[in-house]
Amino acid sequence: MSLAIALHLLASTIWVGGMFFAYMALRPVAAGLLEPPSRLTLWARVFEHFFPWVWASVIVLLGSGLWMTFAVFGGMASVGLHVHLMMTLGVVMMLIFLHLYFAPYRKLIRAVEREDWPSGGEQLGRIRRLVGINLILGLLVVIIASGGRYLF
Template identity: 60%
Template sequence: MSIAITLHVLSAVIWVGGMFFAYMALRPAAAALLEPPLRTTLWRDTFNRFFPWVWIAVVLLLVTGYWMIFAKFGGMGTSPLYVHVMNGLGLVMMAIYLHVFFAPFRRMKQAIAEENWPEAGRRLGQIRMLVGVNLIIGLVVIAVASGGAYVVI
């Protein structure tokens, strides 16, 4: 169980922490300092380095999450409410990530390759909005994970 919880927490920290850094630090700095061709290229290269880590995190979160659900609680039917909330919100986050990866990110890379900077910027804006939503959900999941077991309903 200690391996599962460690991998689970590290995966969440890498994913949500990466989104927090990107949204709260890198995004405003890049917007203030870089013109669209450099800004979208920076984001493409940043995502190319970050997204493989997110894929690993998603897989580990699923594997370790269900491992803990079945090993500790005996399955979903006997899991407490906070576990169901984490599971549901985590699945929503993963669906948003899959959409970002396979739709706007792919289209942004294509627009950059074609040097279509307005389209690349538009796709980056879509990604920014979806990452913002995922960041909020991720912070809620962390709050639920850290305090949920102590809520008595």
């Protein structure tokens, strides 16, 4: 159980912390300093390095969360509302990431390869909105995880 909790926390920290850094620190600096060709290329390469970590986080979060829920606590009927909320929000976040990865991110990569900066800018805007939504959901999950059993 300790290993599952540690892996679960590590995976969530990597994913949510990465989104926080990208959205709150890197995005405004890149937008203020870089012209579209450099900015879009930067983001394409940043995502290329960050998304494997997100994939690993998704796998670890699903595996450890399901294992703790079913093997340790005996199933969904045995856990509190906070676990149901965490799982629901986590699955929503994963679905948003899947869409982000297979739609706007792929289109961003193709736009950068073609040097189609207007199209790349549109895709980066879509990615920004999806990451913003996921960041809010991720921070909400952190709040629920840390205090949920006392709140619900």
